[in-house]
Amino acid sequence: MSLTDVRLTRSEEPKHAPPPRAKFWLYRFDTKTVPYLLIAPFFILFAIFGLFPIIFNGVVALRHWRLDDPTLTGWAGMENFTKLASDTDFWDALVNTFGIFILSTVPQLLIALMLANLLNRKLRGATFWRIGVLLPYVTPVAASTLVFAVFFSRDYGMANWLLSLVGFGEEQPLDWRATTWSSWIAIATMVNWKWIGYNALLYLSAMQAIPKDVYEAAAVDGAGPWRQLWRITVPMIQPVVLFTVILSTIGGLQLFNEPMLFDENPALANGGYDHQWRTIAQLIYKVGWRDLNLGYAAAMSWALFLIILIVAAINALATRRLGGGK
Amino acid sequence: MSTRLLSRAPQDTPGTWKSYLGLFAILAVSAFPVYWMFVIATSTDDAVMKSPPSVIPGDQLMVNLREVFTLQDVYFTASLINSLIVSLAVTASTLFFCSLAGFAFAKLRFKGNNVLMFVVILTLTVPNQLGVVALYILMGKLGWNGQLIAVIAPGLVSAFGVFYMRQFIGHAIPDELVEAARIDGALTLRIYWTVVVPAIRPALAVLGLLTFVATWNDFQWPLITLNGTDFPTSMVALSDLASGNYVIYRRVLAGAFVATVPLIVLLLIGGRQLVRGIMEGALK
Numbered sequence: 067m068s069l070t071d072v073r074l075t076r077s078e079e080p081k082h083a084p085p086p087r088a089k090f091w092l093y094r095f096d097t098k099t100v101p102y103l104l105i106a107p108f109f110i111l112f113a114i115f116g117l118f119p120i121i122f123n124g125v126v127a128l129r130h131w132r133l134d135d136p137t138l139t140g141w142a143g144m145e146n147f148t149k150l151a152s153d154t155d156f157w158d159a160l161v162n163t164f165g166i167f168i169l170s171t172v173p174q175l176l177i178a179l180m181l182a183n184l185l186n187r188k189l190r191g192a193t194f195w196r197i198g199v200l201l202p203y204v205t206p207v208a209a210s211t212l213v214f215a216v217f218f219s220r221d222y223g224m225a226n227w228l229l230s231l232v233g234f235g236e237e238q239p240l241d242w243r244a245t246t247w248s249s250w251i252a253i254a255t256m257v258n259w260k261w262i263g264y265n266a267l268l269y270l271s272a273m274q275a276i277p278k279d280v281y282e283a284a285a286v287d288g289a290g291p292w293r294q295l296w297r298i299t300v301p302m303i304q305p306v307v308l309f310t311v312i313l314s315t316i317g318g319l320q321l322f323n324e325p326m327l328f329d330e331n332p333a334l335a336n337g338g339y340d341h342q343w344r345t346i347a348q349l350i351y352k353v354g355w356r357d358l359n360l361g362y363a364a365a366m367s368w369a370l371f372l373i374i375l376i377v378a379a380i381n382a383l384a385t386r387r388l389g390g391g392k
Numbered sequence: 393m394s395t396r397l398l399s400r401a402p403q404d405t406p407g408t409w410k411s412y413l414g415l416f417a418i419l420a421v422s423a424f425p426v427y428w429m430f431v432i433a434t435s436t437d438d439a440v441m442k443s444p445p446s447v448i449p450g451d452q453l454m455v456n457l458r459e460v461f462t463l464q465d466v467y468f469t470a471s472l473i474n475s476l477i478v479s480l481a482v483t484a485s486t487l488f489f490c491s492l493a494g495f496a497f498a499k500l501r502f503k504g505n506n507v508l509m510f511v512v513i514l515t516l517t518v519p520n521q522l523g524v525v526a527l528y529i530l531m532g533k534l535g536w537n538g539q540l541i542a543v544i545a546p547g548l549v550s551a552f553g554v555f556y557m558r559q560f561i562g563h564a565i566p567d568e569l570v571e572a573a574r575i576d577g578a579l580t581l582r583i584y585w586t587v588v589v590p591a592i593r594p595a596l597a598v599l600g601l602l603t604f605v606a607t608w609n610d611f612q613w614p615l616i617t618l619n620g621t622d623f624p625t626s627m628v629a630l631s632d633l634a635s636g637n638y639v640i641y642r643r644v645l646a647g648a649f650v651a652t653v654p655l656i657v658l659l660l661i662g663g664r665q666l667v668r669g670i671m672e673g674a675l676k
Contacts, residue, residue: 092579096579096580097500097501097580098502100500100579100580100581101496101500101501101502101505101580102502104492104493104495104496104500104580104584105492105493105496105497105508105554107489107492107493107548107549108489108490108493108512108549108551108554109508109511111489111545111548111549112515112549112551114530115527115530115545115546115548116515116518116523116546117515117518118523118526118530119523119524119525119526119527119530120518120522120523120526121526122523122526122529122530123522123523123525123526125526126525126526126529131529180414181414181415181418183402184407184411184414184415184418185415186402186403187402187403187405187406187407187411188403188404188405188406188407189406189407189411189412189415190407193663193664193667195415195419196663196667197659197663197664197666197667198419198422198423199418199419199422200659200663200666200667200670201422201423201426201656201659202422202425203605204605204609204655204656204658204659204666205425205426205652205655205656206608206609206611206626206627206630206648206651206652206655207609207611208609208611208627208630208631208648208651209429209630209648209649209651209652210425210426210429210648212429212630212634212644212645212648213425213426213428213429213432213645213648214425215634216432216440216641216645217425217428219440221441222440222441222442222443222445224428224445227443227444227445259421259422259425262418262422263418263422264670267667267670267671268670268671268673270671271670271671271672273402273403274403276401278400278401278403278404280401281400281401281402282400282401291402294402299402316519320519320521320522322521322611322612323611323612326611326631327631327634330639331635331636331637332631332634332635333631333632333635333636347521347612350524350525351612351615351616354524354525354528354616355616355619360525360528360529363525364525364526367522367523367524367525368522370522371519371522374519374522
């Protein structure tokens with residue numbers, strides 16, 4: 067590790083030292099070519115398994131590509147996309163995706179901000195609290211969603227029991243899966259639960275990078291803790307807020323695991339008996355691997371990609387305006 | 393009084409009982425679903441149908457586990473091994489390739505260094521989940537669908553890993569150290585092995601933990617490519633457990649608990665590193 071170690075290894079080398087000319091070529095190779103060899107694995111593997119599928123997805127979207135009927139091939143032109151435009155399943159899924167996205171992103175980031183503010187104190191056992199809030203992050207989403215699936219069941223579910231404590235739904239317990247709104251809330255709860263701690267740590271890290279004299283200067287105005295948070299801390303960590311908004315947009319609009327496993331029979335990829343909580347990612351799975359129509363599923367992926375780009379851009383602009391625009 | 397306190401930065405202000413209460417409440421909510429998973433996993437069938445709900449573990453854990461592990465068509469034991477194979481392979485490969493590339497980007501001079509690094513950062517923004525249809529077709533052409541290699545291959549490298557390693561190596565290793573080793577005649581790979589690797593162990597631990605957790609928990613792509621085969625990962629096996637017309641929750645949650653335990657162990661061992669990794673990632 068240290069310089070001496072390196073020297074020691076060198077002293078063994080001259081025994082089989084190559085002749086000067088070969089050494090020169092070896093040196094040239096080592097400084098000119100080896101750097102590219104070191105970065106090559108990343109670029110090659112990414113090109114094959116990351117970039118190529120995204121581009122090839124565009125080709126598939128323009129073709130007939132059915133798993134159940136391999137003979138039906140050839141160019142479909144815009145057929146898949148025109149079908150998409152009038153497919154109520156797609157538009158319903160889009161509405162569901164956005165509904166769950168808003169219900170999960172807004173509370174998630176706000177509570178994460180509060181939690182980060184709590185963590186950003188001189189605390190006993192600071193590390194313990196920070197590790198503790200990561201428990202949902204490491205818990206497999208498949209496992210936690212199955213717990214929540216029981217938690218939100220109509221009969222004997224713990225959510226309904228909690229509601230009955232405050233006198234709600236005693237005669238007729240809420241059937242969380244039956245109505246659109248309640249199913250969205252249940253799924254958003256799972257997403258919030260998982261990501262609040264993670265986002266809080268992102269905010270905390272930015273909060274701790276704020277120079278302390280900023281607070282000293284502002285104390286002269288007599289700012290209370292609440293004002294301190296909203297007037298100093300939040301504007302100062304705006305870049306990270308922007309980062310989390312974009313991350314949540316990308317993740318939230320591709321939501322798949324929670325809606326999938328919330329179903330009483332996940333294998334069907336229904337998203338409720340009336341598809342009231344079926345998201346786009348789930349619909350893509352259903353069209354591709356239940357209906358076996360890969361061409362159409364690819365077209366949906368492209369549409370979703372486009373939507374994510376637009377929404378991420380809008381959110382980025384909005385966050386920038388909220389934070390630093392004044 | 394309040395003015396005196398607030399002239400301090402929040403991180404110098406001691407937590408009040410209210411902050412501790414708030415933290416405790418959030419921690420309790422965070423831990424409860426995992427705890428309750430354990431409660432149901434150790435109980436009989438009627439535990440899920442109690443009002444008020446049961447919150448005390450029962451003594452049926454072994455019974456439930458035996459059922460899960462001996463179920464036909466779910467391959468639960470194999471699925472845990474598969475998850476371990478996939479996660480270890482992906483983690484080892486990510487650590488190796490990303491630290492190599494990070495080293496090259498941070499410490500070696502070559503044409504296009506900056507442009508290529510910019511390309512790496514660009515690829516970070518590509519939501520690769522959107523290529524699943526084409527990835528499935530590609531794996532079909534390769535004949536890999538339904539095999540673990542189909543899950544391992546797309547995870548072998550990560551743009552975040554390259555970026556993270558480049559940042560860390562840039563800060564942790566002085567240029568002089570690399571130069572000195574080179575003047576001494578060490579070749580690039582030797583410098584990587586004797587100078588870089590020993591100095592970046594903390595970063596390897598962080599990236600390794602993040603990668604392992606993400607890979608173990610991955611669900612969508614493994615479901616697509618492995619569903620219905622004899623080689624599911626544990627997440628796919630869990631979804632099989634929960635599918636069907638009649639679901640036995642104590643069994644499902646016993647399986648879920650088993651699949652969660654390795655990650656809780658990781659959190660206990662490497663929690664510090666995980667926290668640091670996430671917090672450092674935020675500042676990039």
